[in-house]
Amino acid sequence: MSDRPDTPMLDRVTVPADLKTLSDRELAQLADELRAEVISAVSVTGGHLGAGLGVVELTVALHAVFDTPRDRLIWDVGHQCYPHKVLTGRRDRIRTLRQESGLSGFTKRAESPYDPFGAGHSSTSISAALGFAVARDLGGAPEHGIGDAIAVIGDGAMSAGMAYEAMNNAGHLKKRMFVILNDNEMSIAPPVGAMSAYLSRLYAGEPFQELKSAAKGAVSLLPPPFKEGAKRAKEMLKSMTVGGTLFEELGFSYVGPIDGHDLDQLLPLLRTVKDRATGPMLIHVLTKKGKGYAPAETARDKGHATAQFNVVTGEQKKAPGNAPSYTRVFADALLQQAAEDDKICAVTAAMPDGTGLNLFAERYPSRCFDVGIAEQHGVTFSAALAAGGMKPFCTMYSTFLQRGYDQVVHDVAVQRLPVRFAIDRAGLVGADGPTHAGIYDIAFLANLPGFVVMAAADEAELVHMVATAAAIDDHPSAFRFPRGEGVGVELPERGVPLEIGKGRIISEGTRVAILSFGTRLSEVQKAAESLAAKGITPTIADARFAKPLDREMILQLAAGHEALITIEEGAIGGFGSHVAQLLADEGVFDVGLKFRSMVFPDTFIDHASPAAMYAAAAMNAPDIEAKVLDVLGIADLSSRRA
Incomplete structure (x- = not known):
């Protein structure tokens, strides 16, 4: 932690319009102060540091x-938006980033x-920018007006198919819009795929750099009548050498x-394209994640996500x-299974570290696949691996699996x-x-025939x-687990397959039964003690199991208690x-069973600490205790809820 940096130039900026009063030299000083401000703020709050720097x-x-804001600036993902927030009237709240009732860690319309x-x-920014460009040309939002639409998208996000779907449509519609390709050779993990290699070829080749410099120097020495032709020759040379051919074929002018x-x-480039662009334009910008802060630059993930x-x-x-952590327990358990079965393989979508599959990749590199930010492809790829005789573990965050749901239904479930x-x-x-809350997968998977x-x-x-899951070989399965540490139970030496669709009784009681699915069990036990x-x-x-249900156990609980929660x-x-x-x-309600279901409320829960979010969702031990007393008609303990 440290005191706030000295920022005399930044102190002059309240809104972006203030930047237009500064000289280019003053803007360079402002950038240095802005970087120091972001480092200082994130040291207090934690958050996504490297992308913003x-x-x-x-x-x-x-x-x-x-x-x-008349020109619509759209930051893809939003990890990199902290400097933007400082410059857009939110500097006084920047040290509330990701805190309860504070600024969101992402862009947020509200x-x-x-x-x-x-x-x-x-990978949503290009689609959004095109939508704004079309709305502008159709006369949308006349009370505010829409100027230019600018999408800033990272090279990692360009591994997702949605970015190309948007570019394909934009090239067809030919609307004036700008895509800034922020190429830092690093998303969350090191980049993968042919696009990464293509971008590297655009600038890494030494011959191209020499030719570009030579061409620039030659043009400056020519008399005026020959300069225009030389410029065209230079552009031809650039295109033949490496060029932005892929983007140009999609209908974008490439710079x-x-x-x-x-x-x-x-600054001069952006001013020029702003004045002269008529259709979609892609500007390829090379940056360094974590730039200007040595600990971030040297970190394995370039300071992607930090604590205080x-x-x-x-x-x-x-x-x-x-x-x-649950993630580490999963990784170790999967390694144990893979050691015993060479058909087991693992697939992730740009999250090898976050899912623990980096450990799998180190041990079994030929059986671990990072497909990039491409969950749809990852699911179908996994389906074909299974059809080909392998045993794929498609490993994704709950919130990211949502992006591949059609493939889960069509390519996995329908084909069993x-x-x-x-x-x-x-x-x-x-x-x-809310963008990262994993609260929908139970509902969207348990309604699919044949799923465990x-x-x-x-x-x-x-x-x-x-x-x-490793033992299930004739239909799809899923198992879910939370972020963070486990509860501290003793781990088995090796995993033993459970009987499919069978739950377990933890403790016997009377009057009310509480049936838990997942890690709220520890909170249920705390409530029971009280x-x-x-x-x-x-x-x-x-x-x-949510599917198949343990019918026998559930019906016994219903028959033996006056209430079931x-x-x-x-x-x-x-x-x-x-x-x-x-x-x-089964007609159980006909005989008077009192039934209650505790789920997350039908709303998006804003960011806070996990404990505060679960309290807001009324899912902690005091809430469970209150629910039991309420269903039994004993008391209302709402005043005691955390």
Whole structure:
């Protein structure tokens, strides 16, 4: 942590229009101060540091040249938007980033008119920019007006098919718009795929750099009548040597690559294209993630996501670990299974570190596949691996698996292919907020015929569920687990496949049964301890499976208790809905069973700490206790809720 930096130039800027009063030299000083301000702020809040540091000069240049918010500036994903927030009237709140009731870590329409389009997931910016360009030309939003549309998209996000779908459409419509390709050779993990290699060829070749310099020098020495022809020859030479051929074939005028940290290049180029562009234009900008802060530049992930840290040393403040993370437990369990079965392979979509598959890749590089930010492709690729006799574990965050849902239905479920979906970040995830909340997968997977859907109550159960998924060879399966540390239970030496569709009774009680699906089980047990002091001993059960349901156990719980409560870390329409359907089909409600289902509220829960988000969702032990007392008609403990 450190004191705030000295920022005399930045102190003169309240909104982007103030940048137009500064000289180019003053803008360069402003960029230096802006970088220091972002480092200082993120040292206090934690967050996505490296991406923002890489676009400091680009942010200054874009706001200095274009007329935001009339010109719509759209940041893909939003990881890099902190400098933008500082310059757009939110500097006084920048040290509330990702905190409860503070600024979002991403762009957010409700937060500022300078955020014309919200983000959180990647590869949407070009589609959004094209939408704004078309709305402008059709006369949309006349009360505000729409000027230019500018999308800033990273090279990692260009690995997603949606970016090309948008470019293909934009090239066809020929609307004036700008795409800034922020090429830093780094998304969250090192880039993968042919696009990365293509971009590297655009600027890495030494012959091209020499030819470009020679051409530039030759043009300056020619008399005026010959300069125009020489310029055309230079462009032809550039195109023949490497060129932006792919983008030009898609209908974009291509300019670049240029140094994204050099305002002497950025400012005149942006001013020129703003004045002269008539159709879609792509500007290829080279930047360095973590630029200007050594600890970020040298970090493996270039400072992608950090906790609070010391500005001088870069050392992050992290709470001492008490138990291994669920992600690490999954990774180790999968490695154990892969050691015993050479058909097991793993697929992820640009998240090898986040999902623990970096460990798998180190041990079994030929059986681990990072497909880039391409969840749709990743799911279908996994389906064909399964059809080809392999045992793929398609490993994605819950919120990212949403992007491949059509493929889950069409390519996996309909064909009954045994793809194993390992779903990380299930439930609420804290500071990343609603765009990253993993709360829909239970509902959207459990409604698919032939799927097995599991949720681990603790880290030991997760080990067994990895083994269970590995053993299922005739239909698809999924198991989900949250972010963060486990609860500290003893881990088994090896995973043992569970009996499909069978839950377990944790403890016997009377009057009310609580049926938990997932890691709220620990909160249920806390609630039961408090209830015991009031003379109420609930039966506690762990469902393990949302599909197929343990019909026998559920009907026994219903028959032996006057009330049944389900709880899950998911949205309406998930596990509790399937239990209610079973009870209705069996006529259980006809004999007076009291049934309640505890799910996340039907709203998007804003970013805060995970504990605060679960409290807001009324999913903690005091809330469970209150629900039990309410259903039994004993008391209302709402005043005691955390």
